[in-house]
Amino acid sequence: MDKLIITACICGAEVTKEHNPNVPYTVEEIVREAKSAYDAGAAIIHLHVREDDGTPIQSADRFRECIDAIRKVIPDVIIQPSTGGAVGMSNEERLAPTTLRPEMATLDCGTCNFGGDDIFVNTENTIIEFANRMNELGIKPEVEVFDKGMVDMAIRLNKKGIIKSPMHFDFVMGVNGGISGTARDLNFMVESIPAGSTWTASGVGKAEFPMVTMAILMGGHARVGFEDNIYLSKGVMAKSNGELVEKVVRLARELGREIATPTEARQILGLK
Ligand code: KMH
Numbered sequence: 001m002d003k004l005i006i007t008a009c010i011c012g013a014e015v016t017k018e019h020n021p022n023v024p025y026t027v028e029e030i031v032r033e034a035k036s037a038y039d040a041g042a043a044i045i046h047l048h049v050r051e052d053d054g055t056p057i058q059s060a061d062r063f064r065e066c067i068d069a070i071r072k073v074i075p076d077v078i079i080q081p082s083t084g085g086a087v088g089m090s091n092e093e094r095l096a097p098t099t100l101r102p103e104m105a106t107l108d109c110g111t112c113n114f115g116g117d118d119i120f121v122n123t124e125n126t127i128i129e130f131a132n133r134m135n136e137l138g139i140k141p142e143v144e145v146f147d148k149g150m151v152d153m154a155i156r157l158n159k160k161g162i163i164k165s166p167m168h169f170d171f172v173m174g175v176n177g178g179i180s181g182t183a184r185d186l187n188f189m190v191e192s193i194p195a196g197s198t199w200t201a202s203g204v205g206k207a208e209f210p211m212v213t214m215a216i217l218m219g220g221h222a223r224v225g226f227e228d229n230i231y232l233s234k235g236v237m238a239k240s241n242g243e244l245v246e247k248v249v250r251l252a253r254e255l256g257r258e259i260a261t262p263t264e265a266r267q268i269l270g271l272k
């Protein structure tokens with residue numbers, strides 16, 4: 001089995017300081033959280049950025065500011081900007097961080113309900129536009145799937161050569177509007193992807209650590225962080241993203257899986 005790649009989704013677009021005061025908004029806070037996750041064992045930072053008051057923003061300038069500041073402190077970490085942004089953003093806004101030519105970026109492969117009246121919109125043409133942009137700029141997509149139909153969409157676009165092989169998936173389990181965060185459903189997702197693909201599991205809220213534990217056992221990779229879950233255990237608020245990553249490292253060690261460095265993660269994912 002490959003070493004375990006841990007991704008830390010340190011910020012997200014929806015979670016706020018009202019949920020957990022340690023959610024980062026400012027550049028300094030984003031650097032603090034990225035460093036805590038890296039020091040604990042994360043190889044990849046899945047990055048959303050905010051204005052200082054916490055408003056989600058998707059501007060290339062803000063991404064550049066945050067990425068430069070992170071790189072000063074942890075130069076070798078893989079930074080994976082979101083092209084999902086926040087519900088309601090335009091495609092143009094969402095694509096802004098690709099202009100910085102990051103090694104990786106997310107590619108959301110379908111539309112789904114996102115709680116309340118929110119709909120996270122990713123039409124087929126949007127997915128094609130985003131995939132083509134990433135191909136042009138040499139960015140490896142992390143195929144974000146919230147439901148099984150999104151896996152099938154990615155496979156269709158892969159067969160047309162629009163999403164390149166080998167694909168790397170992130171199964172985001174337990175979104176209110178997507179597939180549930182259960183062992184049965186994660187297994188279904190894993191069994192649905194083409195041979196040779198790599199995959200990460202993430203779970204929303206209390207699904208986080210069960211999904212990650214299954215990924216450790218099944219040969220997948222793991223994503224944790226405030227974007228998905230703010231609790232270290234039932235009723236115990238995480239003090240940092242690093243605490244969540246430390247828990248993954250403890251689980252992996254107990255289960256006999258070693259942790260990948262950023263260099264090893266680049267090899268596993270075929271990054272340049
Ligand atoms: N904030 C969600 C609407 C991604 O990063 O690509 C979308 C999201 C997915 O977080």
Ligand code: ZN
Pocket residue numbers: 009012013046048082084227
């Ligand atoms: Zn995200």
